[in-house]
Amino acid sequence: MPVLVITGTGTEVGKTVATAAVAASALAAGLSVAVLKAAQTGVREDERGDAAEVARLAGDVTAAEVARYPEPLAPATAARRAGRAPVHPQDVADAAAKLATEHDLVLVEGAGGLLVRFDAAGGTLADAARLLSAPVLIVATAGLGTLNATELTARELRTRRLEPLGVVIGSWPADPDLASRCNLADLPECSGTPLLGALPERAAALGPATFRAAAPDWLAPRLHGTWDAEAFRVREAPPGRV
Template structure:
């Protein structure tokens, strides 16, 4: 796997921190890494974007590339139209990722929001770039209520387009998870049909870069260059299955 698409099942669910953690774990495993952010929205000209945040957290050896930047925090197509700037095509995204893959062991392409957010007037999305690249897509999901539906819908959208879903990572696992989060953890794989490949602790992005880099492999499963075990995590956090009481033999 030289190119991995990273998409959220929504916005503000930890996609950039997960991308940074994958980059940090890969660097720790001795791999060269590039982070490609095709469209950065809602960030001013001199402000650091998501790709720069990945470098800050994962380390200076990570190559950061941003293709387009739009000032308003909107979908890329809408933000481009309102700003009068050019949109991005799937071909441009694929070409940039392929170019980076020639010099890096792993290229992480971080999308904007969810999988089917529009990048241009024709309605192209990150999924179209994934098809051109033949690259798998990792879904970053929230922990709480609603995640089973949103994650399953994203997984079905991948399958409907004959794209590969590599797995699911929980972007922010609560320090004290409620019952919904714990039950969702057990049901995500069954609902989405994708393996659970990690869970980042709440507040991971606020760690110092040194602590973040040291901890990142413990949050991610081996396919993402980590040591995290889904079975162990489920054994710790998932509630025991509900078992109905045995019928009263006396019929009372």
Template sequence: MSTVLFVTGTGTEVGKTVVTAAVAGIAPGRVAVVKPGQTGVAPDEPGDLAEIARLTGRQFTALELARYPEPLAPDTAARRSGLPYLSPAAVASAVASLAADHDLVLVEGAGGLLVRYDEHGHTLADMATATAALGVPVAFLLVTTAGLGTLNSTALTAEALAARNLPLTGLVIGSWPAAPDLASRCNLSDLPTVADAPLLGALPAGAAGKPGEPFRTLAAASLAPALGGTWTEASLG
């Protein structure tokens, strides 16, 4: 894995936080997880980092750089709240600092790749570009859905990354259904084709209900060796 792995999704509610927790839960060495912009959470409420801590049951460095109370895109949430916007330079500086003394830094974005974070339209992709400009190797992990409709959104995200010369390590299905339909089965081979990147795992639906050691065991079985697990497509039966 790259020193810094940005985790994005094809949209909201696709399983980014669970996948981030799965990778963090089984990664060797010192791990840091960064949430650049947390939205829809009050100052005293637990956010995605707290959920990752609950799921993994392990120690890691957690860093949240901005929090906005309304469940909106970060730029809109910042504007409406009157709180400061989050710049790519600020994120890059924080991530590079963590990368200096951690074996893996995971950066979980909000929504999809091109969700705006500030008044200039900067996105998670810009944060990754700014980090790479500091000499830190970066790559992306794309969390996608299993069923009908996933191919177009996956292809669009992969194309956007390629246009920015941002490497895509692979794809992970954020929630694999207990009873997959024909489209889901076909997408196991079609997703890597449209993204030009390997499928590196599939978290079963309901994985978030098994925190701690059960979750880490499940994560190891649901992620491919490139992410520290033992998963292969044949694991899905």
């Protein structure tokens, strides 16, 4: 798995922090890691982007962006409004493939959800994943509404003959409600993919050293961690359901 594409079920689901956790766990396992942001929007040239945030949290990774646009919009819209060239899926694939010649693992982080448009032709992160023949990790929210968005994302991946590697919950609440607890069993069932991790809420607020030490505890062995999905589900299950 030299390239792993990471998408969210929408915006603000914890995708960047999940990417940082995967990077930190891979680094702890002795791998060299690069993080590529396909299209960074809503950030000025002098501001820290998502790839830089991953590097801050995870440590010694190569951080790169394909393109950056100042307004917090879908990449195609942000590029058009900025009068700049859009990102095309081939651009993302080419950049990732080059990084893969120099690193053990390349993490390609999307912008928002899987089908957010990069260009006027309708190119998406899914198209970049297809060009790379790369599996896709889905980052989802914990609570009410996540089942529909996660299943739609997994179905779209399979429709495009892409491999959904699994689901990571981007922010697990300190005091989870009933829906969140039930979703631990329902997310794998509705998506047809394993649950591969759950990051605690406010993980990004941890100091980098603490984040790096803890990251493997949040992710399953498939992502170079030690997290046990079944043990977590049993511990967090609502009364009357195990």
